[in-house]
Amino acid sequence: xxxxxxxxxxxxxxxxxxDDTGVANGNYFGLPFxxxxxxxxxxxxxxxxxxxxNRGTAAGPEAILAASTQVELRDAHYPEGxxxxxxxxxxxxxxxxxxxxxxxxxxxxxAHLEQGGAATDPEIAASLEAVNAGSARLNDLVFAQxxxxxxxxxxxxxxxxxxxxxxxxxxxxAARMAGxxxxxxxxxxxxxxxxxxAYEGFAYSxxxxxxxxxxxxxxxxxxxxxxxxxCGAEVELAADSQGRVVQFDDYTLARNAFEGLSWGAQCASIxxxxxxxxxxxxxxxxxxxxxxxxxxxxxxGGLSYREAVYLLASLVESGRRIVGxxxxxxxxxxxxxxxxxxxxxxxxYKLANLCLRSNR
Numbered sequence: 001x002x003x004x005x006x007x008x009x010x011x012x013x014x015x016x017x018x019d020d021t022g023v024a025n026g027n028y029f030g031l032p033f034x035x036x037x038x039x040x041x042x043x044x045x046x047x048x049x050x051x052x053x054n055r056g057t058a059a060g061p062e063a064i065l066a067a068s069t070q071v072e073l074r075d076a077h078y079p080e081g082x083x084x085x086x087x088x089x090x091x092x093x094x095x096x097x098x099x100x101x102x103x104x105x106x107x108x109x110x111a112h113l114e115q116g117g118a119a120t121d122p123e124i125a126a127s128l129e130a131v132n133a134g135s136a137r138l139n140d141l142v143f144a145q146x147x148x149x150x151x152x153x154x155x156x157x158x159x160x161x162x163x164x165x166x167x168x169x170x171x172x173x174a175a176r177m178a179g180x181x182x183x184x185x186x187x188x189x190x191x192x193x194x195x196x197x198a199y200e201g202f203a204y205s206x207x208x209x210x211x212x213x214x215x216x217x218x219x220x221x222x223x224x225x226x227x228x229x230x231c232g233a234e235v236e237l238a239a240d241s242q243g244r245v246v247q248f249d250d251y252t253l254a255r256n257a258f259e260g261l262s263w264g265a266q267c268a269s270i271x272x273x274x275x276x277x278x279x280x281x282x283x284x285x286x287x288x289x290x291x292x293x294x295x296x297x298x299x300x301g302g303l304s305y306r307e308a309v310y311l312l313a314s315l316v317e318s319g320r321r322i323v324g325x326x327x328x329x330x331x332x333x334x335x336x337x338x339x340x341x342x343x344x345x346x347x348x349y350k351l352a353n354l355c356l357r358s359n360r
Contacts, residue, residue: 008036008037008038008039008085008153009034009036009037010037011032011033011037011038011085013032013083016032018072018073018074018082019073019074021069022068022069022070022071023069024066024069026065026088027087027088028042028064028065028068028086028088028159028345028348029068029069029071029073029082029086029345029349030068030069031073031082031085031086031087031088033085033086033087034087035087035088035089035149035154036152037085037087038084038085038086038087038154039084039085039086039154039155039356039359040084040085040086040087040154040155040156040157040352040355040356041086041087041088041089041149041154041155041156041157042086042087042088042089042156042157042158042159042348042352043089043091043142043145043146043156043157043158043159043169044061044062044065044088044089044091044159044161045061045091045095045138045142045158045159045160045161045165045166046058046059046060046061046062046091046095046096046099046161047095047096047098047099047138047160047161047162047164047165048099048103048161048162048206048296049098049099049102049103049106049131049134049135049162049164049202050106050131050135050162050164050199050200050202050204050205050206050207051162051206051296051297052110052199052200052205052206052207052297053296053297054294054295054296054297054331055103055296055331056294056296056331056332056333057160057161057162057295057296057328057329057330057331058096058099058100058161058162059331059332060159060160060161060328060329060330060331060332060341060344061091061159061160061161063330063332063338063340063341063344064159064327064330064341064344064345064348065088066338066341067338067341067342067344067345068345068348068349070342070345071345071346071349075349075350075353077313077316077350077353077354077357078353078354078356078357081352081353081356081357082353084356086352086356089145089149092141092145094137094141095138095141098134098137098138099161102130102131102134102135105127105128105130105131106127106131106202108124108127109124109127109128109131109200109201109202110200112124113200113201119198119200119201120201124201128201128202131202132201132202132203132204135164135202135203135204136203136204138164138165138168138204139167139168139171139204140168141168142158142165142166142167142168142169142172143168143169143171143172144168145168146158146168146169146172146173146324147172147175147176150172150173150176151176155322155323155324155355155356155359156169156172156173156324157324157325157326157327157348157351157352157355158324158325158326158327158328159326159327159328159348160326160327160328160329160330161328162206162296162328162329163190163194163206163207163209163281163283163328163329164204164205164206164208164209165326165328166209166281166326166328167204167209167212167213169324169326170186170213170216170219170279170281170324171216172324173279173323173324174216174217174218174219176323177218177277177323178218182218182277183217183218183219183220183275183277184218184219184220184275184277184278184279184323185219185220185221185222185223185273185274185275185277185278185279186210186213186219186221186222186223186278186279186280186281187223187225187270187274187278187279187280187281187315188210188222188223188224188225188281188283189225189226189280189281189282189283189286189303189308189311190224190225190226190227190281190282190283190285190286191226191227191228191229191250191283191285191286191297191298191299191301191302192207192227192229192230192283192285192297192299193210193224193227193229193230193231193234193235193238193247194206194207194208194209194210194211194283195208195210195211195214195230195233195234195237195238195245196208196211196231196233196234197211197233206296206328206329209281210222210224210281211237213281214241214244214245219279220244220275221243221244221245221246221273221274221275222244222245222246223246223247223248223270223273223274224238224245224246224247224248224249225248225253225270225286225303225311226248226249226250226253226286226287226301226302226303227247227248227249227250227286228249228250228251228299228300228301228302229297229299230249246273248266248269248270250301250302251301253266254301263307263310264310264314267310267311267314268314270311270314271311271314271315271318271320274315274320275320276319276320276321277320277321277323278315278320278321278322278323279322279323279324279325280312280315280322280324280325280326280351280355281325281326281328282308282325282326282327282328282347282351283328283329284327284328284329284330284340284343284344284347285297285298285299285302285329286302286303286308287302287303287304287305287308287343287347288300288301288302288303288304289302291304291305291343292329292330292331292340292343292344293333293336293339293340294330294331294332294333294336294339294340295329295330295331295340296329296331297329305343305346305347308347309350312350312351312354313354315354315358316354316357316358320358321358321359322351322354322355322358322359324355325351325355327344327347327348327351330343330344
Protein backbone atom coordinates (compact mmCIF):
# COMPACT_ATOMS: atom_id res chain seq x y z
CA UNK A 1 0.00 0.00 0.00
CA UNK A 2 2.95 2.31 0.43
CA UNK A 3 6.10 3.06 -1.50
CA UNK A 4 5.63 0.88 -4.58
CA UNK A 5 6.00 2.89 -7.76
CA UNK A 6 6.16 6.16 -5.82
CA UNK A 7 8.93 8.74 -5.79
CA UNK A 8 9.92 10.26 -2.45
CA UNK A 9 12.09 13.32 -1.95
CA UNK A 10 15.48 12.17 -0.63
CA UNK A 11 16.31 13.85 2.67
CA UNK A 12 19.89 14.85 3.41
CA UNK A 13 20.45 13.61 6.96
CA UNK A 14 24.15 14.48 7.22
CA UNK A 15 23.47 17.34 9.64
CA UNK A 16 21.06 15.36 11.86
CA UNK A 17 22.03 12.97 14.62
CA UNK A 18 19.43 10.84 16.42
CA ASP A 19 21.55 11.10 19.56
CA ASP A 20 21.42 14.90 19.81
CA THR A 21 19.04 16.82 22.06
CA GLY A 22 15.51 16.78 20.69
CA VAL A 23 14.53 20.05 19.02
CA ALA A 24 11.03 21.51 19.32
CA ASN A 25 10.62 22.14 15.60
CA GLY A 26 6.87 21.53 15.33
CA ASN A 27 7.32 17.90 14.29
CA TYR A 28 6.64 14.88 16.47
CA PHE A 29 9.93 13.60 17.99
CA GLY A 30 11.78 16.63 16.61
CA LEU A 31 12.40 14.78 13.36
CA PRO A 32 13.56 16.86 10.37
CA PHE A 33 11.15 15.52 7.74
CA UNK A 34 8.49 17.32 5.71
CA UNK A 35 5.57 15.19 4.48
CA UNK A 36 7.04 14.88 0.96
CA UNK A 37 10.27 13.50 2.49
CA UNK A 38 8.68 10.87 4.71
CA UNK A 39 7.12 7.45 4.32
CA UNK A 40 4.81 8.00 7.30
CA UNK A 41 2.78 11.13 8.01
CA UNK A 42 1.11 11.87 11.36
CA UNK A 43 -2.13 13.86 11.51
CA UNK A 44 -3.08 15.83 14.65
CA UNK A 45 -6.78 16.08 15.50
CA UNK A 46 -7.36 18.19 18.67
CA UNK A 47 -11.06 17.38 19.19
CA UNK A 48 -13.11 16.13 22.18
CA UNK A 49 -16.65 17.28 21.48
CA UNK A 50 -18.62 14.17 22.48
CA UNK A 51 -16.66 12.98 25.52
CA UNK A 52 -19.12 11.83 28.16
CA UNK A 53 -16.94 12.13 31.28
CA ASN A 54 -13.72 14.15 31.61
CA ARG A 55 -12.62 16.69 29.01
CA GLY A 56 -9.03 17.32 28.01
CA THR A 57 -8.22 14.95 25.17
CA ALA A 58 -8.32 17.82 22.66
CA ALA A 59 -5.06 18.95 24.26
CA GLY A 60 -3.53 15.52 23.70
CA PRO A 61 -1.78 16.14 20.36
CA GLU A 62 -0.04 19.31 21.54
CA ALA A 63 1.04 17.69 24.82
CA ILE A 64 2.35 14.59 23.04
CA LEU A 65 4.20 16.81 20.57
CA ALA A 66 5.91 18.66 23.43
CA ALA A 67 6.84 15.45 25.25
CA SER A 68 7.96 13.62 22.12
CA THR A 69 11.32 15.40 21.88
CA GLN A 70 12.38 13.43 24.98
CA VAL A 71 11.89 10.08 23.21
CA GLU A 72 15.11 8.36 22.15
CA LEU A 73 14.99 7.71 18.41
CA ARG A 74 16.77 4.33 18.40
CA ASP A 75 13.68 2.19 18.87
CA ALA A 76 14.37 -1.29 20.25
CA HIS A 77 12.22 -2.98 17.59
CA TYR A 78 13.45 -0.90 14.64
CA PRO A 79 16.58 1.12 15.54
CA GLU A 80 16.98 2.86 12.18
CA GLY A 81 13.30 3.16 11.35
CA UNK A 82 13.29 6.92 11.82
CA UNK A 83 15.50 7.28 8.72
CA UNK A 84 12.57 6.32 6.53
CA UNK A 85 10.85 9.51 7.62
CA UNK A 86 8.10 10.29 10.11
CA UNK A 87 6.56 13.66 9.28
CA UNK A 88 3.94 15.86 10.93
CA UNK A 89 1.15 17.36 8.83
CA UNK A 90 -0.24 20.74 9.90
CA UNK A 91 -3.60 20.51 11.65
CA UNK A 92 -6.52 22.33 10.07
CA UNK A 93 -7.13 25.40 12.32
CA UNK A 94 -10.88 24.86 12.11
CA UNK A 95 -10.63 21.70 14.20
CA UNK A 96 -9.54 23.17 17.54
CA UNK A 97 -11.86 26.17 17.33
CA UNK A 98 -14.85 24.06 16.32
CA UNK A 99 -14.11 21.57 19.10
CA UNK A 100 -14.25 24.32 21.72
CA UNK A 101 -17.44 25.81 20.31
CA UNK A 102 -19.29 22.53 19.77
CA UNK A 103 -18.31 21.16 23.16
CA UNK A 104 -20.62 23.77 24.69
CA UNK A 105 -23.47 22.47 22.51
CA UNK A 106 -22.66 18.87 23.45
CA UNK A 107 -22.68 19.70 27.15
CA UNK A 108 -26.23 21.04 26.78
CA UNK A 109 -27.29 17.71 25.32
CA UNK A 110 -25.44 15.62 27.93
CA ALA A 111 -26.82 17.67 30.83
CA HIS A 112 -30.35 17.29 29.45
CA LEU A 113 -29.97 13.51 29.22
CA GLU A 114 -28.44 13.21 32.68
CA GLN A 115 -31.50 15.03 34.07
CA GLY A 116 -33.79 12.40 32.56
CA GLY A 117 -34.49 13.95 29.17
CA ALA A 118 -34.44 12.16 25.82
CA ALA A 119 -32.22 12.70 22.79
CA THR A 120 -35.38 13.29 20.72
CA ASP A 121 -36.60 16.21 22.88
CA PRO A 122 -37.03 19.42 20.83
CA GLU A 123 -35.23 21.65 23.33
CA ILE A 124 -31.87 20.06 22.46
CA ALA A 125 -32.51 19.43 18.76
CA ALA A 126 -30.48 22.42 17.55
CA SER A 127 -27.50 21.54 19.73
CA LEU A 128 -27.59 17.90 18.67
CA GLU A 129 -27.81 18.87 15.01
CA ALA A 130 -24.86 21.27 15.36
CA VAL A 131 -22.67 18.61 16.99
CA ASN A 132 -23.53 15.96 14.42
CA ALA A 133 -22.95 18.34 11.52
CA GLY A 134 -19.62 19.49 12.96
CA SER A 135 -18.51 15.91 13.57
CA ALA A 136 -19.40 14.98 9.99
CA ARG A 137 -17.32 17.89 8.73
CA LEU A 138 -14.39 16.74 10.87
CA ASN A 139 -14.64 13.26 9.37
CA ASP A 140 -14.61 14.75 5.87
CA LEU A 141 -11.54 16.90 6.64
CA VAL A 142 -9.58 13.97 8.04
CA PHE A 143 -10.67 11.73 5.16
CA ALA A 144 -9.50 14.26 2.56
CA GLN A 145 -6.14 14.88 4.25
CA UNK A 146 -5.46 11.19 4.85
CA UNK A 147 -6.54 10.21 1.34
CA UNK A 148 -4.12 12.69 -0.18
CA UNK A 149 -1.17 11.17 1.66
CA UNK A 150 -2.29 7.58 1.05
CA UNK A 151 -2.66 8.24 -2.67
CA UNK A 152 0.91 9.57 -2.74
CA UNK A 153 2.12 6.22 -1.40
CA UNK A 154 2.57 7.21 2.21
CA UNK A 155 1.40 5.60 5.41
CA UNK A 156 -0.76 7.64 7.76
CA UNK A 157 -1.19 7.65 11.54
CA UNK A 158 -3.50 9.88 13.55
CA UNK A 159 -3.07 11.50 16.97
CA UNK A 160 -6.31 12.44 18.78
CA UNK A 161 -8.26 13.89 20.44
CA UNK A 162 -11.04 11.63 21.57
CA UNK A 163 -11.70 8.27 19.97
CA UNK A 164 -14.21 9.65 17.48
CA UNK A 165 -11.39 11.39 15.59
CA UNK A 166 -9.96 8.56 13.44
CA UNK A 167 -13.13 7.67 11.52
CA UNK A 168 -12.04 9.77 8.53
CA UNK A 169 -8.69 7.96 8.44
CA UNK A 170 -10.42 4.58 8.72
CA UNK A 171 -12.61 5.51 5.78
CA UNK A 172 -9.59 6.64 3.76
CA UNK A 173 -7.74 3.39 4.47
CA ALA A 174 -10.86 1.42 3.54
CA ALA A 175 -11.17 3.28 0.24
CA ARG A 176 -7.50 2.69 -0.52
CA MET A 177 -7.75 -1.00 0.29
CA ALA A 178 -10.95 -1.35 -1.76
CA GLY A 179 -9.10 0.14 -4.73
CA UNK A 180 -6.52 -2.61 -4.34
CA UNK A 181 -9.19 -5.31 -4.01
CA UNK A 182 -8.29 -6.12 -0.41
CA UNK A 183 -9.90 -6.03 3.01
CA UNK A 184 -8.33 -5.47 6.42
CA UNK A 185 -8.82 -6.21 10.07
CA UNK A 186 -8.73 -3.90 13.06
CA UNK A 187 -6.79 -4.44 16.27
CA UNK A 188 -8.58 -2.34 18.87
CA UNK A 189 -6.89 -1.78 22.25
CA UNK A 190 -9.28 -0.07 24.65
CA UNK A 191 -11.04 -0.18 28.01
CA UNK A 192 -14.36 0.22 26.17
CA UNK A 193 -16.01 -1.68 23.33
CA UNK A 194 -17.13 1.56 21.58
CA UNK A 195 -19.94 -0.31 19.79
CA UNK A 196 -22.81 1.91 20.88
CA UNK A 197 -25.14 3.25 18.21
CA ALA A 198 -25.20 7.08 18.17
CA TYR A 199 -24.49 7.28 21.90
CA GLU A 200 -26.35 10.16 23.60
CA GLY A 201 -27.71 11.05 20.16
CA PHE A 202 -24.26 11.80 18.77
CA ALA A 203 -23.88 9.99 15.47
CA TYR A 204 -20.09 10.16 15.72
CA SER A 205 -19.59 9.69 19.44
CA UNK A 206 -16.30 8.51 20.91
CA UNK A 207 -18.37 5.59 22.21
CA UNK A 208 -19.53 4.71 18.67
CA UNK A 209 -16.24 4.65 16.75
CA UNK A 210 -16.10 0.88 16.35
CA UNK A 211 -19.78 0.65 15.46
CA UNK A 212 -19.10 3.22 12.74
CA UNK A 213 -15.95 1.39 11.63
CA UNK A 214 -18.00 -1.78 11.17
CA UNK A 215 -20.13 0.03 8.60
CA UNK A 216 -17.10 -0.14 6.28
CA UNK A 217 -17.44 -3.37 4.27
CA UNK A 218 -13.64 -3.55 3.86
CA UNK A 219 -13.28 -4.20 7.61
CA UNK A 220 -13.38 -7.98 7.66
CA UNK A 221 -12.74 -8.43 11.38
CA UNK A 222 -12.57 -6.35 14.55
CA UNK A 223 -10.43 -7.81 17.34
CA UNK A 224 -10.87 -5.97 20.65
CA UNK A 225 -8.29 -6.34 23.42
CA UNK A 226 -8.43 -5.22 27.05
CA UNK A 227 -12.05 -4.08 27.06
CA UNK A 228 -13.64 -4.04 30.50
CA UNK A 229 -16.56 -1.59 30.23
CA UNK A 230 -19.40 -2.49 27.89
CA CYS A 231 -23.20 -2.48 27.80
CA GLY A 232 -25.58 -5.29 26.95
CA ALA A 233 -26.25 -4.02 23.43
CA GLU A 234 -22.51 -4.07 22.68
CA VAL A 235 -22.20 -7.66 23.91
CA GLU A 236 -25.17 -8.66 21.74
CA LEU A 237 -23.75 -6.91 18.68
CA ALA A 238 -20.48 -8.82 19.06
CA ALA A 239 -22.29 -12.12 19.64
CA ASP A 240 -24.48 -11.61 16.56
CA SER A 241 -21.59 -10.58 14.29
CA GLN A 242 -20.91 -14.15 13.08
CA GLY A 243 -17.28 -13.88 14.11
CA ARG A 244 -16.65 -10.45 12.62
CA VAL A 245 -16.19 -9.03 16.14
CA VAL A 246 -13.82 -10.97 18.40
CA GLN A 247 -13.35 -9.82 22.00
CA PHE A 248 -10.43 -10.59 24.31
CA ASP A 249 -11.82 -8.82 27.36
CA ASP A 250 -9.66 -7.80 30.30
CA TYR A 251 -11.28 -10.23 32.71
CA THR A 252 -10.57 -13.24 30.49
CA LEU A 253 -7.00 -12.11 29.82
CA ALA A 254 -6.37 -11.71 33.55
CA ARG A 255 -7.95 -15.06 34.42
CA ASN A 256 -5.84 -16.80 31.81
CA ALA A 257 -2.70 -15.23 33.26
CA PHE A 258 -3.68 -16.14 36.84
CA GLU A 259 -4.16 -19.74 35.70
CA GLY A 260 -0.75 -19.93 34.08
CA LEU A 261 -1.26 -19.02 30.43
CA SER A 262 1.64 -16.84 29.29
CA TRP A 263 1.14 -13.44 27.73
CA GLY A 264 3.03 -14.69 24.68
CA ALA A 265 0.51 -17.47 24.18
CA GLN A 266 -2.40 -15.06 24.62
CA CYS A 267 -0.91 -12.64 22.09
CA ALA A 268 -0.48 -15.49 19.62
CA SER A 269 -4.21 -16.22 19.95
CA ILE A 270 -5.08 -12.56 19.44
CA UNK A 271 -2.87 -12.14 16.38
CA UNK A 272 -4.12 -15.40 14.89
CA UNK A 273 -7.63 -13.90 14.60
CA UNK A 274 -6.40 -11.03 12.42
CA UNK A 275 -5.98 -11.04 8.62
CA UNK A 276 -2.83 -10.06 6.72
CA UNK A 277 -3.56 -6.32 6.71
CA UNK A 278 -4.34 -4.64 10.03
CA UNK A 279 -5.33 -1.18 11.18
CA UNK A 280 -4.41 -0.51 14.83
CA UNK A 281 -6.69 1.69 16.94
CA UNK A 282 -5.06 2.38 20.30
CA UNK A 283 -7.12 4.16 22.94
CA UNK A 284 -4.68 4.99 25.74
CA UNK A 285 -7.22 3.90 28.37
CA UNK A 286 -6.63 0.35 27.16
CA UNK A 287 -3.56 0.62 29.41
CA UNK A 288 -3.80 0.45 33.19
CA UNK A 289 -4.66 3.86 34.70
CA UNK A 290 -1.20 4.29 36.25
CA UNK A 291 -0.04 4.85 32.68
CA UNK A 292 -2.77 7.34 31.78
CA UNK A 293 -4.47 8.86 34.85
CA UNK A 294 -5.65 11.87 32.87
CA UNK A 295 -7.56 10.02 30.16
CA UNK A 296 -11.20 10.91 29.63
CA UNK A 297 -12.78 7.71 30.97
CA UNK A 298 -10.26 5.70 33.04
CA UNK A 299 -11.18 2.16 34.11
CA UNK A 300 -9.33 -0.09 36.61
CA GLY A 301 -7.48 -3.01 35.08
CA GLY A 302 -5.99 -2.96 31.61
CA LEU A 303 -2.72 -3.78 29.90
CA SER A 304 0.69 -2.78 31.14
CA TYR A 305 2.81 -0.73 28.77
CA ARG A 306 5.08 -3.74 28.24
CA GLU A 307 2.16 -6.04 27.49
CA ALA A 308 0.83 -3.61 24.88
CA VAL A 309 4.25 -3.28 23.23
CA TYR A 310 4.68 -7.06 23.19
CA LEU A 311 1.29 -7.45 21.51
CA LEU A 312 2.10 -4.86 18.84
CA ALA A 313 5.52 -6.39 18.20
CA SER A 314 3.93 -9.86 17.97
CA LEU A 315 1.54 -8.54 15.34
CA VAL A 316 4.39 -7.32 13.14
CA GLU A 317 6.67 -10.30 13.80
CA SER A 318 3.85 -12.56 12.56
CA GLY A 319 4.32 -11.05 9.10
CA ARG A 320 1.15 -8.97 9.21
CA ARG A 321 1.15 -5.44 7.85
CA ILE A 322 -0.05 -2.31 9.64
CA VAL A 323 -1.94 -0.25 7.06
CA GLY A 324 -2.76 2.66 9.37
CA UNK A 325 -3.13 3.49 13.04
CA UNK A 326 -4.41 5.97 15.58
CA UNK A 327 -3.60 6.91 19.16
CA UNK A 328 -6.40 8.62 21.07
CA UNK A 329 -7.67 9.78 24.48
CA UNK A 330 -4.37 11.06 25.88
CA UNK A 331 -5.28 13.95 28.19
CA UNK A 332 -2.61 16.00 30.00
CA UNK A 333 -3.23 17.06 33.58
CA UNK A 334 -1.80 20.03 35.44
CA UNK A 335 0.92 18.90 37.81
CA UNK A 336 1.34 15.42 36.34
CA UNK A 337 4.89 16.11 35.18
CA UNK A 338 3.78 15.41 31.60
CA UNK A 339 3.30 11.75 32.54
CA UNK A 340 0.24 11.23 30.35
CA UNK A 341 1.92 12.84 27.35
CA UNK A 342 5.18 11.02 28.09
CA UNK A 343 3.49 7.62 27.90
CA UNK A 344 1.47 8.72 24.88
CA UNK A 345 4.58 9.85 23.02
CA UNK A 346 6.23 6.50 23.57
CA UNK A 347 3.19 4.55 22.43
CA UNK A 348 3.03 6.77 19.35
CA TYR A 349 6.69 6.20 18.48
CA LYS A 350 6.30 2.45 18.91
CA LEU A 351 3.26 2.45 16.62
CA ALA A 352 5.11 4.53 14.02
CA ASN A 353 8.22 2.34 13.99
CA LEU A 354 6.31 -0.94 13.93
CA CYS A 355 4.10 0.39 11.14
CA LEU A 356 7.19 1.25 9.07
CA ARG A 357 8.85 -2.05 9.87
CA SER A 358 5.79 -4.01 8.77
CA ASN A 359 5.85 -2.21 5.41
CA ARG A 360 9.49 -2.86 4.48
